[in-house]
Amino acid sequence: MNDTTLVIMAAGIGSRFGGGVKQLEPMGPNGEIIMDYSIYDAIEAGFNKVVFVIRKDLEESFKDIIGNRIEQVVKVEYVFQQVENTPEGVKVTEGREKPWGTGQAILSCKGIVNEPFLVINADDYYGKTGFKKIHDYLVEEHGTEVEQVMCMAGFILGNTLSDNGSVTRGVCLVDDNKHLVSVRETSGIVKNDNGGASYECDGSMVNIDPNSYVSMNMWGFDPKFLDELESGFVKFLGELKAGDFKSEYLLPTIVDQLIKSKRAVATVLETQDKWFGVTYKEDKPIVVKSIQKLISEGKYPNKLYK
Incomplete structure (x- = not known):
């Protein structure tokens, strides 16, 4: 069996979720959190290791709520x-309080993840299709002349919107070869x-096709991508202007730059599954109801782990 790892980004503070730690909110009938369902789907698809990317101060809570069980x-x-986790010889920007974004989150896995891996957010429900398609892609051979070969679950924008406010999505342009x-x-x-x-741009609302592909930070990577993240992070930090405490090193931006420089090919694996998540505290009742519906349809057992 090919070793493959699920990496879950769970270091977000969750400020829009009423100040609580939204990743740890119970959603299922037996106290399951959204991560439980993602892990269940990943194991079912063939992944055999889980790496949690978290804040150090959440370690005990994570182990109590989900880690010890999983x-x-x-x-x-x-x-x-952590904000101070930067490449050797690179100084942290004085005054920076928050970590550096999703690129740094995945770079934190260097030395721990040495096999093909899937990246997801902790507070998003993705459905089963993306896990299966990305796992199968990761264990296949992909002959190419470019340095980096990767894949992405291509969600349909209309399936990823919240009823309770605005969302941020990586809007994708995809060619006829699904690249x-x-x-x-x-x-x-x-x-x-x-x-x-629609979204606001320069003071006016701009319509966007709800059938557009979007990224939900569900990416499949080869482990050598971690080397690319490390060298790119050094460059990113070196180009920061004095007093810049907000810029982030983001996965979609990194991938976009690699593609445009013709150093990477990213295959888009379409999924029609409907996303749901807890961007806002008002989303929780919807998530709870959605999970119960999936259980009633037989997609999950009432209790995930016996």
Whole structure:
């Protein structure tokens, strides 16, 4: 069996979720959290290790709420995303309080993840299709002349909108061969009354095709991508201007730059599964109801782990 790892990014503070730790909110009938369902789907798809990327101060809570339980069914490791975790010889920007974004989160796995891996967010429900398609892609051979070969679950924008406010999505341009041409982080996307979507740009609302592919930070990578993240992070930090405490080193931006420089090919694996998550505290009742519906349809047992 090919070793493959699921990496879960769970270091977010969750400020829009009422100040609590939204990743640890119980959603299922037996106290399951969203990560439980993602891990269940990943194991079912063939992944055999889980790495949690968390804040150091959440380690005990994670182990109590999910880690100790998951260790009974799959190998588990923890890595910590902290603002001071920068490449050797690179100084931290004085005054910086928050970590550096999703690129740094995955870079935290260097030395722990040495096999093909899938990246997901902790607070998003992705459905089963993406896990299966990405796992199968990761264990296949992909002959190519480019340095980096990767894949992405291509969600349909209309399936990823919240009823309770705006969302940020990586809006994708995809060619006829299902290769990613570009991905643009777009914030403030809202659902329209007519079922469409739009976002604000320069003071006016711009319509966006709800059938567009979007990235939900569900990526499949070869372990050598971690070397690329490390060298790119050094460059990113070196180009920061004095007093810049907000810039982030983001996966979609990194991938986009690699594609445009013709150093990478990213295959988009379409999924029609409907996303749900807890971006806002008002989302929780919807998530609870959605999970119960999936259980009633037989997609999950009432209790995930016996």
